[in-house]
Structure formats: structure tokens, C-alpha cells
Amino acid sequence: MTLNFLVICLISLGVYSFLFGRYRIRKVTQQVSVKQHSRDVYHATFLAACATIVPLIVLIVWSSLSPLVLNGLLEVQLQNMVGAATVGEMGVLIAQTKAFSAGLLNPAFVSDDVKQAASYYESLQAASDTGRALLVLAIGLVGLAFGSRFLTVRFTARHWVERLATWLMIGASVIAILTTIGIVLSLVFETIRFFDSVSVTEFLFGLHWSPQIAIRADQAGSSGSFGAIPLFAGTLMITLIAMVVAVPVGLMSAIYLSEYATPRLRNIAKPTIEVLAGIPTVVYGFFAALVLAPLLRDGGSDIGLTVSSESALAAGLVMGTMIIPFISSLSDDVINAVPQNLRDGAAALGATRSETIIQVVLPAALPGIVSAVLLAISRAIGETMIVVMAAGVAANLTANPFESVTTVTVQIVMLLVGDQEFDSAKTLAAFALGLLLFIITLGLNILALYVVNKYREQYD
Amino acid sequence: MSSQEENIKIRTSGVTVHYGAAQALHGIDLDIRANEVTALIGPSGCGKSTFLRCINRMNDVIEDCHFGGKIEIDGEDIYSGEIDVVELRARVGMVFQKPNPFPKSIYDNVAYGPRIHGLASSKDELDHMVETSLRRAGLWQEVHDRLHTSGSGLSGGQQQRLCIARTIAVDPNVVLMDEPCSALDPIATAIIEELIEELRSQYTIVIVTHSMQQAARVSQRTAYFHLGHLVEHGDTDRIFTNPANKQTEAYISGKIG
Ligand SMILES: Nc1ncnc2c1ncn2[C@@H]1O[C@H](COP(=O)(O)OP(=O)(O)OP(=O)(O)O)[C@@H](O)[C@H]1O
Ligand SMILES: [Mg+2]
Numbered sequence: 237m238t239l240n241f242l243v244i245c246l247i248s249l250g251v252y253s254f255l256f257g258r259y260r261i262r263k264v265t266q267q268v269s270v271k272q273h274s275r276d277v278y279h280a281t282f283l284a285a286c287a288t289i290v291p292l293i294v295l296i297v298w299s300s301l302s303p304l305v306l307n308g309l310l311e312v313q314l315q316n317m318v319g320a321a322t323v324g325e326m327g328v329l330i331a332q333t334k335a336f337s338a339g340l341l342n343p344a345f346v347s348d349d350v351k352q353a354a355s356y357y358e359s360l361q362a363a364s365d366t367g368r369a370l371l372v373l374a375i376g377l378v379g380l381a382f383g384s385r386f387l388t389v390r391f392t393a394r395h396w397v398e399r400l401a402t403w404l405m406i407g408a409s410v411i412a413i414l415t416t417i418g419i420v421l422s423l424v425f426e427t428i429r430f431f432d433s434v435s436v437t438e439f440l441f442g443l444h445w446s447p448q449i450a451i452r453a454d455q456a457g458s459s460g461s462f463g464a465i466p467l468f469a470g471t472l473m474i475t476l477i478a479m480v481v482a483v484p485v486g487l488m489s490a491i492y493l494s495e496y497a498t499p500r501l502r503n504i505a506k507p508t509i510e511v512l513a514g515i516p517t518v519v520y521g522f523f524a525a526l527v528l529a530p531l532l533r534d535g536g537s538d539i540g541l542t543v544s545s546e547s548a549l550a551a552g553l554v555m556g557t558m559i560i561p562f563i564s565s566l567s568d569d570v571i572n573a574v575p576q577n578l579r580d581g582a583a584a585l586g587a588t589r590s591e592t593i594i595q596v597v598l599p600a601a602l603p604g605i606v607s608a609v610l611l612a613i614s615r616a617i618g619e620t621m622i623v624v625m626a627a628g629v630a631a632n633l634t635a636n637p638f639e640s641v642t643t644v645t646v647q648i649v650m651l652l653v654g655d656q657e658f659d660s661a662k663t664l665a666a667f668a669l670g671l672l673l674f675i676i677t678l679g680l681n682i683l684a685l686y687v688v689n690k691y692r693e694q695y696d
Numbered sequence: 697m698s699s700q701e702e703n704i705k706i707r708t709s710g711v712t713v714h715y716g717a718a719q720a721l722h723g724i725d726l727d728i729r730a731n732e733v734t735a736l737i738g739p740s741g742c743g744k745s746t747f748l749r750c751i752n753r754m755n756d757v758i759e760d761c762h763f764g765g766k767i768e769i770d771g772e773d774i775y776s777g778e779i780d781v782v783e784l785r786a787r788v789g790m791v792f793q794k795p796n797p798f799p800k801s802i803y804d805n806v807a808y809g810p811r812i813h814g815l816a817s818s819k820d821e822l823d824h825m826v827e828t829s830l831r832r833a834g835l836w837q838e839v840h841d842r843l844h845t846s847g848s849g850l851s852g853g854q855q856q857r858l859c860i861a862r863t864i865a866v867d868p869n870v871v872l873m874d875e876p877c878s879a880l881d882p883i884a885t886a887i888i889e890e891l892i893e894e895l896r897s898q899y900t901i902v903i904v905t906h907s908m909q910q911a912a913r914v915s916q917r918t919a920y921f922h923l924g925h926l927v928e929h930g931d932t933d934r935i936f937t938n939p940a941n942k943q944t945e946a947y948i949s950g951k952i953g
Contacts, residue, residue, distance in 0.1 A: 498759070577796040581859070584754060585809040585866055586786035595808070600799050 250288040257283030274394035286383025291376040426667035445631035466633040470641035477552025486563025494571040513561040517621040524554035524626035546640040551627035570604025620645040705730040705900040710765035735911035738921030752788035789863035793875040795855035797847035809866035833861035853884025873903040
């Protein structure tokens with residue numbers, strides 16, 4: 237029985253259990269005059285859960301373990317047929333066998349051993365599928381029978397369903413957390429491997445970035461240099477320029493929208509600003525590269541400045557524009573959430589509108605505003621497209637915003653595009669950069685949390 | 697009679713208020729005397745808060761709210777073009793129904809008004825103002841050792857007294873109170889009523905209340921509103937013992953409302 241069909245069977249079993257549970261509890265209740273503890277739907281849900289949850293878990297476990305077991309058995313079989321083989325040869329044989337049984341290989345090119353192994357493998361697979369189907373459905377039926385014995389008038393099905401819901405939520409959170417941990421761990425392990433070939437100090441404090449690794453070991457300049465400082469400096473500069481544009485403009489437009497604009501204007505202006513957030517970053521990128529950067533270059537040369545045609549300034553300005561709606565829209569929401577009675581209180585003391593806003597409303601909205609800005613910073617740090625197009629890929633270490641720079645994310649992309657050996661220092665460097673970026677963003681978040689907790693003015 | 701005339705602090709004549717097309721107040725003529733407590737009573741939605749908010753022009757910020765008529769404080773028309781609303785509100789303070797301390801420290805709450813109006817020239821003077829206001833509001837004993845903790849950490853009654861302290865720190869001469877005790881328990885209410893009685897010697901107080909007993913206890917004058925009309929007003933003693941109007945009598949004795 238194929239997986240799809242089995243899943244459909246399981247779902248049908250669930251639906252049937254639900255309907256049966258409802259029918260059953262109605263019938264049971266009709267015969268007695270006691271008040272039913274839980275509504276019908278809870279009994280039905282309870283029964284459906286009894287019939288499906290354990291089988292589902294068995295199904296998942298079986299499906300994820302069976303390839304391992306089958307592989308092991310296949311390997312033993314091949315070993316017996318072909319005799320001793322190296323790990324590599326064995327890998328090729330196994331791959332051939334599987335490809336053949338999947339019908340991907342022309343029988344003319346396959347040895348008899350492989351054909352034989354393939355039929356063995358197919359029989360194994362069929363046995364596994366049948367076993368899985370039988371086991372899953374049997375457990376489901378047992379669950380149904382077992383669960384339906386509970387359906388009595390005073391059975392607390394509501395509590396059980398509630399508990400089930402709680403566990404589902406817990407399960408979802410655990411998956412989210414485990415995924416995060418998994419990603420971080422893989423970053424950490426690959427980074428450790430990277431540091432086998434490049435020293436930590438060179439990576440953290442090196443001023444030179446040119447990750448070109450020679451194909452042959454005896455080639456000239458065979459080791460690239462992996463100083464990450466220029467990348468982080470570039471990221472920092474572009475993010476800074478973006479923030480200088482986005483924070484004041486975004487914040488002030490939020491204040492204008494929430495405190496000064498009439499509702500009608502607000503209803504038009506807010507969505508208009510939010511449209512900015514919907515523009516794909518590529519579009520911003522070529523706007524920066526094709527319109528703004530030449531403009532800056534020409535404008536710069538008119539007043540005697542040398543602005544290169546790909547500059548941090550162009551990327552930063554456009555990125556700032558991209559981020560404005562984040563800050564403005566989120567801040568507008570938090571400012572609106574500040575209770576009106578605080579504004580009334582200040583007004584009744586004779587505070588002007590701007591005094592009220594600066595001294596009462598903004599401090600109360602501060603935590604929200606800080607998180608809006610943080611979100612914007614993470615956007616800016618993670619942004620790649622605009623930078624590739626407008627600021628270039630040259631890892632210059634410079635404080636001059638008119639020059640071309642590059643950022644961490646851009647370099648991660650550059651490291652990984654094209655054919656790469658997975659364990660070359662060049663590829664592994666991407667993990668190290670990723671990890672460092674992650675640590676920096678995490679640090680920023682923690683810092684912001686601390687600041688917010690220290691200076692927040694809690695209203696109730 | 698003439699001595700009473702001189703004592704009039706606020707004079708409203710023909711005050712009408714519209715919220716959009718709906719008329720909330722119909723030609724209110726009411727004289728409010730200095731150093732007295734005037735209670736505004738009446739069933740819910742009759743326009744008491746609206747009227748109160750006219751006196752310090754808090755209705756200005758409500759969109760679609762239109763004022764008509766005239767209100768004079770000390771003989772000066774507060775809706776004339778020359779009036780600075782900010783200055784007016786410094787003279788006419790307001791305490792709200794729900795305590796609304798700023799999410800700042802107790803000290804900063806009280807110091808807020810003096811700071812924005814530049815009333816204190818030195819830190820010492822400001823400290824002094826804060827202390828005096830808190831003392832007058834009867835809160836000093838309870839908070840003097842935690843002036844720099846947040847005002848929202850106080851109990852509801854304490855918060856309301858903090859709001860009163862904050863209002864009188866600006867040294868207004870009129871204090872408007874919109875159901876200041878409705879969120880408080882009887883003990884906190886009693887403390888605030890006592891406070892109102894003490895404040896009366898220095899301020900003109902207008903208080904909206906839903907409690908007949910409270911109106912009787914704290915006020916010298918009472919005005920009864922009904923559906924946007926001022927039905928009857930006069931000495932509290934008379935209104936409560938011998939109301940001239942049937943509606944007033946019915947409301948006071950608990951038949952409407
Ligand atoms: N902001 C507003 N917008 C529109 N209508 C309003 C507004 N505020 C009050 N009103 C209307 O004006 C009328 C008077 O309201 P007001 O708040 O002055 O009554 P009140 O006497 O204070 O009532 P309560 O005792 O319940 O506080 C009511 O009909 C109310 O619906
Ligand atoms: Mg009211």
C-alpha cells in the first residue's frame with residue numbers, strides 16, 4: 237500500500253471515528269436522564285484522536301526509519317553477492333540498485349548482480365509497505381475500539397480534547413525551537429571546521445577579504461585571505477546610512493499619521509506608505525543601480541567629489557527608503573495603542589500637542605518603537621539584493637560612503653554560487669560569516685531588550 | 697445679591713454643543729461661584745461631561761464637536777480668539793474619571809505641569825512644589841519615600857490623588873472633576889471628598905458625580921442636567937430637600953437615572 241493511499245485511509249478512519257463518536261454518544265445519552273458532561277463534538281473529537289494519533293506517530297517513525305533498515309539489508313545482500321568491496325564501490329552499487337529498481341537505468345548497462353539485488357530490494361520495500369499499512373490501520377482500529385468504550389454520559393471528553401490541544405501547541409513550539417537549535421548547531425559545526433583551515437584571529441580581525449582558493453594545491457596564491465572586517469564594516473556602513481534615512485522619516489511620518497492627520501488622510505496615507513513594503517527588493521536594487529547611483533556620481537562630480545558608480549551611499553539610501561514603511565507602520569500602531577487618557581491628562585495640564593507627544597506619548601510607546609527599529613535593522617543587515625546591485629561586491633575597507641563596498645550577506649551568496657566543493661574553506665567561510673552575523677543580530681536584540689526594560693514607561 | 701455677583705468665577709451663557717449633527721447641550725446658562733463646589737448631576741448621557749469639558753476647552757480636540765454660546769472665566773471670554781488654550785488649561789485643571797497617571801515616576805508626574813510651564817526656577821523649588829502638591833492631595837505620607845518609583849504602581853485611590861496633586865501643582869484656580877471617585881472604594885472616596893472640602897478654600901471646583909450622597913456631602917451648589925438641558929440649579933441643600941422641578945425630584949429620589 238503506498239504512502240498516499242495509507243494517509244487517505246487514516247484520514248477516512250479519523251472522519252469515520254468522528255461521525256461514529258457523535259452518533260454513539262447521542263445514543264448513549266438518549267437512554268439515560270443524566271446531563272452529559274461534554275458536548276457531542278468533544279466526544280467525537282476525542283474518538284477521532286484515539287483512532288488517528290498513535291497510528292500517525294507510528295507511520296512517521298516507520299517511514300523515517302525504514303529506508304535506513306532497507307539500506308542496511310541491501311548492503312548485507314550485496315556484500316554476500318559481490319564479496320568484499322570498498323565503501324565507495326559499495327555506495328555506487330547501492331545507488332545503482334536503487335536507480336534500477338526505480339526504472340531509471342537501462343537494463344543493458346546493469347550487471348546481473350545489481351538486477352538480482354534490485355529485485356531483492358523491491359521485495360523488501362513491498363514487505364515494508366505492507367507491514368506499515370497493516371500495523372498503522374490495526375493500531376487505528378484498536379484505538380477506535382478502545383476509545384469508544386470511554387464514551388459515556390459523564391465522560392470528561394472536553395478536558396481530554398483541551399489537553400490534546402495543549403500538547404499540540406507544545407509540539408509546535410518544540411518543533412520551532414528544535415529547528416532553530418538545529419540550524420544554529422549546524423552553523424557552529426561547519427564554522428569549527430572552517431577554523432581548522434583558517435585561524436580565528438585572521439577571520440575576526442583580518443583586514444583583507446579575498447576568498448579565492450586555488451583549484452590545484454600548487455597554484456600560485458593558493459590560499460585566499462579570510463579577514464571579515466571589511467565585510468562587517470560594509471554592512472555596518474550601509475545599515476547606518478539606511479537607518480539615518482529610515483528612522484527619522486519613518487518615525488515622524490508615524491507621529492504625523494497617528495497624532496496630527498485627520499482620519500480620512502490617515503486612511504489614504506497609511507496604505508500608500510505600506511505599498512513601499514510590497515515592492516520587491518530587486519526593483520529597489522535596480523532603481524538604486526540604474527537611477528540613484530549615476531545620479532549621485534554625476535552630482536558628486538559636479539561639486540568636485542569622486543563618487544564611484546557603485547557606492548555605499550546609493551545602496552544605503554535606497555535601503556533606507558525600503559525600510560521606511562516598516563518603521564512608520566509599526567510605530568504608528570504602537571503610538572495609537574498609547575491610551576487616549578494619557579494625552580487628555582497632559583492636555584488638561586496645559587501641555588501643547590508636541591509636548592504631549594514628546595514627553596508622554598513617545599516614552600510610553602518606546603518599547604514598541606525600539607522593536608520596530610530593531611526589526612528594520614535586521615531587515616537592513618539581511619538585505620542582499622540592493623547591495624549587490626548598488627554597492628558592488630568589492631571588499632573595500634573604507635569609511636568613505638562614496639566608494640563601493642560589500643556586505644556579509646552579499647559575500648555569503650558569492651561564496652556559494654557556482655560549483656563548489658562542500659568542504660573547501662571557501663564554502664565553509666559562508667557558515668562562519670552566517671554564524672557571526674547571527675551572533676551580532678542576537679547581541680543587538682539582547683541589547684535592545686535590556687534598553688527597553690530599563691527605560692520603558694509602563695502604562696496599564 | 698451684589699456680593700454674590702462679584703463672586704462669580706465662571707459664567708456660561710447659551711452654551712450649546714453639537715457632536716456632528718447630534719446636539720448634546722441646549723443653551724446652558726449657569727453661574728459658578730468661586731471657592732465653592734458645584735456638583736453636576738443627571739442621568740447618564742445628559743451632557744455633564746460635555747459641559748465640564750467645555751470649561752477648559754478639552755472638546756476642541758474632538759473632531760466634529762462644535763461649540764456655541766459663551767463661557768467667561770473672571771469676565772474673560774475663553775472662546776475668544778485671544779485666548780491661549782494652553783494657558784487656559786493651566787488655569788483650569790481637570791481630573792478624570794479613570795486615574796491616568798503618566799507612566800513616569802511619582803515625582804515626575806507631579807513635576808510635569810510645573811516643568812512645562814516653567815514654574816520652578818531651581819531644583820529645590822521644584823522639589824518644594826512637588827512636596828506641597830502631594831501634601832495637599834493627602835498623598836505625601838504614603839509616597840514620600842518612593843517618589844521615584846512609577847506612578848502606575850500605586851493603588852487606584854492613590855493614583856487618583858496623584859492626579860489631583862498633578863493638577864494642583866500647576867496652581868490652577870478652577871479644578872474640574874469628572875466622576876473622580878467612580879473607580880474607587882468607599883474609603884478612598886472618603887479621602888478624596890475630604891480633600892475636595894479642603895481644596896475649596898483655594899479653588900473653584902466643579903464636580904460631576906453619579907452619587908447623590910456625594911453631591912450632597914461635598915457641594916454647595918448643584919445643577920441638574922437632563923437630555924442636554926439644565927433643568928434646575930441652586931443651593932445643594934435646597935435642591936435636595938425641596939427641588940422645584942418634578943424631574944429633579946424624581947431623579948434625586950431615585951426614580952429616573
Ligand atoms: N466624542 C463624542 N462623539 C460623539 N458623541 C458624543 C461624544 N461624547 C459624548 N457624546 C454624546 O453626547 C451626549 C452627552 O454625553 P456626555 O458624555 O456629556 O454625557 P454624561 O452626562 O457625561 O454621561 P455619563 O454620566 O454617562 O458620563 C451623549 O448622548 C453622548 O452620546
Ligand atoms: Mg460623563
